[in-house]
Amino acid sequence: MTIATDRPPPRKRLRLSLGSREFAGLIWQILVVAIAVAVIIWLWSNTVHNLSARRISTGFAFLSREAGMPIADTWLAYSPKDTYLWAFVVGVTNTLRVAAIGIVLATILGTMIGIARLSANWLLSRLAAVYVEVLRDIPLLLQLLFWYVLMQGLPPARTAWKPVDGVFLSNRGLVLPSIPIGTAQLWVLGAAGLGLLVSYAVRRHLIARQMQDGKPRHVWPYALPLIVLLPALVSWHLGASWTITWPELRGFNFAGGLTLAPEYFALLIALVTYTSAFIAEIVRSGIQAVPRGQWDAAIALGLRRSFMLRHIVLPQALRVIVPPLTSQYLNLTKNSSLAVAIGYQDIVSVANTTLNQTGQAIEAIALIMAVFLTISLSISFFMNWYNARIALVER
């Protein structure tokens, strides 16, 4: 018979002998932390001394001063009379604008090329391989300068290229037909977004019910009114107009339509093509990682090809694809900072100008770092959440 004892196990005591591992560990930690703290204090005191010697005031008070720097290509209203703070906000939106659209386009292009790489057609797979190899092995900055030079070499607005009606490509950038977005239209888009979210919740609920009783249920009777009718109703109520404005040449420039400035367009092309080469390799290895037996089993069950891809292959491939894809998204966002080289005014470029105008080096660089750390952490949180959702649940 064993007797259960309430006595706790003997507590480990810290032995203060030079030979013990705990003691050595403690000494190491104290040493390293002390060095780190000493270095930081030394740098700090140097900085304070230097700043006072150069009569540079520290702090973020300069943010409320008038910026006086022109920012050409913005979505938000901005004039040089606005404050530095607002200039920074505009810079951040410019960064997000190129990063978000770049991520979407790079994912689409990268997936297409990754699949082409696996094609049974020899020519197609070789061409995809050449695309990947060439773009991966040339620095992004060089590619960016190259695209920008090509952009500047395009004909002037009067003799712009017209690949499709209503689309103009000239040294003023790319001009597309557009639908003007005002407050009414934003409400309609918001309603559509809300409808999408609610439909998603409904779908989850229906799947949970199916798990209980095994009866398949359709989601579209709920989704259709939510996604289509609700926005339509809002649009009718607010009287929002959805006319397309076509760009036309007036004098030396275009009027109407949506203009992508040459700097923005060059940056977007460079980021998308460069990142898509990396995404293509990730997609390829992800699909190849799905064991052949899974395909065979799906074929043996007589599943339709689309069903097989959607429910058997893709979920397994995604598990391999998502983590490296996340780091590519982060890379694209960080690489968008190269914009400073061609004069697209993103956050780095705005901070750089601020730094030159005010001499507030520490604050400007701290702001760049804070912005990028926030973006990086948000993307990785989102991706970790998504990753946990699709991760293998073993019974």
Add this chain to the structure above:
Amino acid sequence: MAATADVPQEPRSLRRMQSGRGLVNRALRWLRANLFSSVANSLTTLVLLALLIKGLAGLAQWGIWDAVWDTSGNDSSACRAVRGVGACWAVIPEKYRFILFGTYPFEQQWRPALAVVVFIALFYLSTRRFFWRRELVYLWMAALILIGVLMWGGVLGLPFVSQERWGGLPVTLILATFGLAFGFPLGIFVALGRRSRLPAIRSLCVLYVELIRGVPLISLLFMASVMFPLFMPGGFNLDKLLRAQIAIVLFAGAYLAEVIRGGLQAVPRGQHEAADALGLSYWRKNRLIILPQAIRHVIPPLVNTFIAFFKDTSLVLIIGIFDLLTTAKTAIIDPVWQQFSVEVYLFVATIYFAFCFAMSRFSRRLESQATPRN
């Protein structure tokens, strides 16, 4: 069963061709299997072929037939005549010395050229499996000292050349190689620190890695060029190139640490336990048992990281250091040749591509050796 599933169903006509022994038959068979296996496939092939021929023909027209290869002296009128139709390769012989070596004294430019050769030899030897031993470290030290002597001079009758005059390809190679040579040991220490059981050291390493990896390299370079003078005691300042080099080392250290950490995780627990059982100290255990295995695991991703660094050194353009890309960009400021930047960028792109492609081939070969494919 599984083996037969891999064999594609061959139509009868294909089987008939198989019986033929001739080269033509074999070629036809290959074409049929790889390019014309179905209607959709044949259509894809034809469309791609048409596009490819059109593209290549246009490129050849621009780059070869209508191109200007040579002009007399610093005169671009022949190039201007064919602008928009043909390439102006004449800009390359005119400017290549400046693009490759920057403002290094002209009659001394054999020294950076020799340094580049030493770099390439060093890289080549490092890829040989035969050299993967301790002597490689000594080889690197000797080569880096030799490169320093060649570039700086001041000894052995070589005139001294200060860093401000360095430029072009040697600067790119120096930034990448020294970044690697110092970033690698740093990465090892940080990776070990991140897996340490000591909480203070672990959190310091995590902080360092996440901070550096969360921000773009440009912000670090800005920091090095603008904030470094503020950090140092009054009057003390380092050369701009050295400051950028420090930023690149710190950057490389964080990324390499993550790669090495992956390798450390792949070393089985039993190896740690066996080393502990032998009574090895922490440092001896890591040096003799753990790290050699860990690094061997991650050589292919390490090479990929090196490729990324090599390309990333081009970012020093933004803080005005004369690396290969900056000299190229400066070369075409010359109003005579201003319009021909595409040609210059293509020339520089070829150099970058040659280095990166060689490294990526090497990494691919290592990977295929590590996982034999059946």
